[in-house]
Amino acid sequence: MTASGGEAVLFWVLAPLMVLAALGLLFARKAVHAAICVVFVMISLAILYIAQEAAFLGVVQIVVYTGAVMMLFLFVLMLVGVDASDSLVETIRGQRFVGILLGLGLGAVLVGVIAQATFPPSVGLTVANAETNPVALARILFADYVFALEVVGILLVTAAIAALVLTHRRRLVPRVGQRQVSDAKVAALAEGGLLTPLPAPGVYAQNNAMDTPALDPQGRPIEHSVSRILRIRGQERSAGAILAQERAVLVEHEPELATRRFPELSAASDEEAAADLSGGSTAPAPEPGAFATDTTARSTGSTTEPPGPPGPTVGPTSEPVKES
Amino acid sequence: MELTNYLVLAAVLFTIGATTVLLRRNAIIVFMGIELMLNATNLTFVTFARMHGDLHGQVIAFFVMVVAAAEVVVGLAIIVAIFRTRRSASVDDVNLLKN
Numbered sequence: 001m002t003a004s005g006g007e008a009v010l011f012w013v014l015a016p017l018m019v020l021a022a023l024g025l026l027f028a029r030k031a032v033h034a035a036i037c038v039v040f041v042m043i044s045l046a047i048l049y050i051a052q053e054a055a056f057l058g059v060v061q062i063v064v065y066t067g068a069v070m071m072l073f074l075f076v077l078m079l080v081g082v083d084a085s086d087s088l089v090e091t092i093r094g095q096r097f098v099g100i101l102l103g104l105g106l107g108a109v110l111v112g113v114i115a116q117a118t119f120p121p122s123v124g125l126t127v128a129n130a131e132t133n134p135v136a137l138a139r140i141l142f143a144d145y146v147f148a149l150e151v152v153g154i155l156l157v158t159a160a161i162a163a164l165v166l167t168h169r170r171r172l173v174p175r176v177g178q179r180q181v182s183d184a185k186v187a188a189l190a191e192g193g194l195l196t197p198l199p200a201p202g203v204y205a206q207n208n209a210m211d212t213p214a215l216d217p218q219g220r221p222i223e224h225s226v227s228r229i230l231r232i233r234g235q236e237r238s239a240g241a242i243l244a245q246e247r248a249v250l251v252e253h254e255p256e257l258a259t260r261r262f263p264e265l266s267a268a269s270d271e272e273a274a275a276d277l278s279g280g281s282t283a284p285a286p287e288p289g290a291f292a293t294d295t296t297a298r299s300t301g302s303t304t305e306p307p308g309p310p311g312p313t314v315g316p317t318s319e320p321v322k323e324s
Numbered sequence: 325m326e327l328t329n330y331l332v333l334a335a336v337l338f339t340i341g342a343t344t345v346l347l348r349r350n351a352i353i354v355f356m357g358i359e360l361m362l363n364a365t366n367l368t369f370v371t372f373a374r375m376h377g378d379l380h381g382q383v384i385a386f387f388v389m390v391v392a393a394a395e396v397v398v399g400l401a402i403i404v405a406i407f408r409t410r411r412s413a414s415v416d417d418v419n420l421l422k423n
Contacts, residue, residue: 008325015333022340022360031352038356041337045363052330054370054382057389061366064389069359069396076400077352080413091416096347103343110335114328122327123377133382140383152390159394166401169408 007051018044035073042066053125056134199225211236330371338364349414351403355396362392 017040024037042065050058090096129136141149174180185195199222202212211230213221226236250258337360344357366385373381407413 011325011329011333015329018333019336019340022337025353025356025360026340026344026347028353031350034353034356038360041360042363045367048330048367049370052370052374054373054385057366057370057382057385060386060389064393065359065363069393072396072400073352073356076404079404080352080407099343099346102346103339106342107336107339110339111332114331114335119328119375122375125374125377125379128377128379133379136379137382137386140379141386144380145383145387148387152387155391155394159397163397163401166398166405 010047010051014044014047031077032074035070035077038073039066039070042070053129054133056137201225201227209237209242212239212242215239327371327375331368334364334367334371337361337367349416351406351413351415351418352400354415355399355403358399359392359396362388 021037021040021044025034025041028034028037042061046058046061046066048058049055049061125133185193187193189195199214201214202209202225211226213223213236214225216222221239223231230236247258247262250261341357341360341364344360345354348354348357366388369381369385369388373379373385403413406418410417
């Protein structure tokens with residue numbers, strides 16, 4: 001019996017794609033790409049099963065293989081690390097050459113045997129599948145293979161328990177619960193520990209960035225409110241620096257608003273600007289004609305000195321330097 | 325189209341799976357090679373069942389699937405356990421019993 005024309009088209013469309021995807025498993029650098037290739041092969045196999053009058057197996061193939069097994073593979077890939085790729089170092093000398101040779105040999109033997117063998121004329125499953133494929137399968141499965149089915153059930157339960165046992169991790173250190181944490185905090189109180197959580201950074205009225213310290217009730221900055229990492233990197237900013245930056249932006253874009261908000265600015269920065277100009281200023285050139293000379297002096301003054309003149313709002317923050 | 329085409333396709337897939345097992349070092353990819361081999365044998369079973377008009381071949385393929393599922397569970401659990409202790413999924417690194 002030969003297959004119908006439609007089945008031949010299906011086969012010749014799917015078979016080359018399947019072989020390509022299987023080669024993708026062989027050659028893909030990344031394990032995830034290989035897994036996707038195998039998923040494609042398995043779905044194509046399910047289609048071929050259904051075309052071969054094995055509807056039940058086709059569905060099981062999709063549900064069990066692509067739905068469960070390959071998803072399990074993907075989960076383990078994520079657990080192990082998606083980027084896990086092969087090392088190209090040969091630990092056994094000539095292993096790759098021998099492997100390719102054996103693979104080609106195996107393929108040649110298998111294909112040669114199939115080409116040489118004489119197969120009986122195909123019967124087809126129309127008679128066997130008379131009362132639908134699943135029913136016919138069930139009649140065989142629950143009559144001839146009942147014992148095997150029971151054993152397979154035991155096997156599945158054993159496998160599930162084995163997976164649990166294998167991936168179970170014994171606790172090596174005692175569990176640190178809420179009570180232990182609070183006890184440790186109280187014990188550390190004598191060495192200057194804190195009972196409360198660390199204060200959150202940046203609760204100025206105008207700025208709540210991560211890199212600015214919070215202010216305590218006296219208006220002094222709390223150093224440890226900024227992330228330790230930022231402090232080690234030296235990326236934290238003082239209130240004065242932020243205010244100076246803000247002021248520079250304001251002066252550049254909204255000169256009128258800047259003069260209204262920082263009235264003390266003109267007097268202080270005029271002197272500095274004069275000093276800057278006499279000492280050869282490196283500040284960026286002001287936009288021509290847009291501002292009065294007063295404004296340009298202010299902008300150069302505020303951009304050249306990063307910490308900024310301590311205005312009334314930042315007064316308290318510059319205090320602790322003197323106090324401590 | 326002859327049914328032997330299916331057998332040739334299964335043989336090619338089996339060969340690619342076997343070569344993957346021989347060549348690749350990542351334990352998970354090696355495992356997928358084994359799965360590919362099992363699937364190829366299943367295709368052979370299904371084809372022969374159709375060729376002989378006997379559903380026993382499909383039942384055997386069904387059992388292969390069940391056993392393969394159990395095998396995947398245990399195998400992946402072993403891979404995860406090894407990865408936890410050795411921080412590697414490469415089959416080359418599992419050489420504690422050497423020497």
